[in-house]
Ligand SMILES: NC(=O)C1=CN([C@@H]2O[C@H](COP(=O)(O)OP(=O)(O)OC[C@H]3O[C@@H](n4cnc5c(N)ncnc54)[C@H](OP(=O)(O)O)[C@@H]3O)[C@@H](O)[C@H]2O)C=CC1
């Protein structure tokens with residue numbers, strides 16, 4: 440089942456931003472060989488026709504979307520497709536005996552009714568929603584080990600959950616007080632044409648969108664509720680900023696005690712001990728999106744305010760790496776029982 444001892448990987452949605460980022464990252468993976476790049480609209484064409492940056496680096500003709508054919512070519516499939524596609528495709532791939540890592544939101548919510556409310560489309564079959572492991576690696580990594588089917592977390596939820604979970608689990612913040620103010624670069628919206636992401640709409644502009652309606656709200660609340668052991672709701676506002684990559688989630692919460700910034704630094708370093716991809720900044724030093732760009736890092740910093748009794752937590756990721764393709768590969772590493780950093784040792788691109 441392997442090419443020169445390597446696991447064979449197929450990418451559905453390989454012509455999108457998440458898919459092409461998977462190609463970039465997997466090129467450096469010592470145990471994985473990309474054996475199929477798949478497109479629903481351009482099968483037969485060389486992928487580098489649409490992506491000249493791959494010239495001389497990676498060549499394959501795009502394959503069509505067919506579960507039986509994919510099974511002939513691959514052992515694991517990454518589905519980097521718009522909402523609704525993998526809800527139907529992933530079950531076919533799983534039934535064909537393939538491992539699946541889904542980058543879309545189709546399997547993240549365990550309650551299909553919640554999915555239909557927030558995504559406004561039919562949910563996947565319940566048994567597959569149950570089977571999918573929510574792959575937030577630093578928190579649920581043990582669940583990924585040996586799994587056949589991973590639902591990769593969303594970009595905003597990854598930054599937000601990694602920023603909130605240690606404090607919530609320790610009981611240091613009041614669950615009912617959490618406010619998340621999040622910003623994303625434009626690649627978060629995908630490669631498809633959309634008036635809201637035209638240059639003239641985004642350049643020198645800063646806008647809020649989907650306030651209280653964002654599909655990542657139930658994903659964040661589902662996990663925070665599990666961690667807290669009681670229902671947690673969040674106020675969550677997303678903003679589009681004129682940059683290509685990057686997410687910053689700025690989180691505010693009331694504290695249950697007089698904790699200092701150093702207390703938070705110590706708590707988080709202890710929680711994430713041994714996990715290579717979360718970097719906790721020294722007290723009083725806050726991360727910026729450029730400091731993680733092109734890498735699988737999530738960097739976190741704190742400001743604890745004794746005057747208001749609130750803490751501000753800042754968490755940054757590259758939406759296409761830790762928020763999508765990088766975490767998907769990290770999940771594959773965990774599924775396979777490999778070192779979780781394999782193929783992900785990229786230094787951020789700075790400046
Ligand atoms: N961009 C980001 O930062 C993040 C994205 N995600 C999620 O990952 C998924 C992919 O996102 P992204 O790469 O940005 O999206 P894009 O819009 O850039 O790419 C999606 C790709 O899916 C393919 N596609 C469309 N319809 C179908 C279909 N019916 N069957 C098979 N393939 C299809 C398209 O290629 P073709 O026409 O060639 O088939 C397209 O290139 C989405 O669900 C997104 O929400 C998650 C985290 C972060």
Ligand SMILES: CC(=O)N[C@@H](CCC(=O)OP(=O)(O)O)C(=O)O
Pocket residue numbers: 522542543544592593594623624625626627628629654655677679
């Ligand atoms: C900037 C921007 O538009 N970002 C997208 C992220 C979408 C996404 O990743 O969607 P799923 O995680 O649900 O698949 C958004 O806010 O909807």
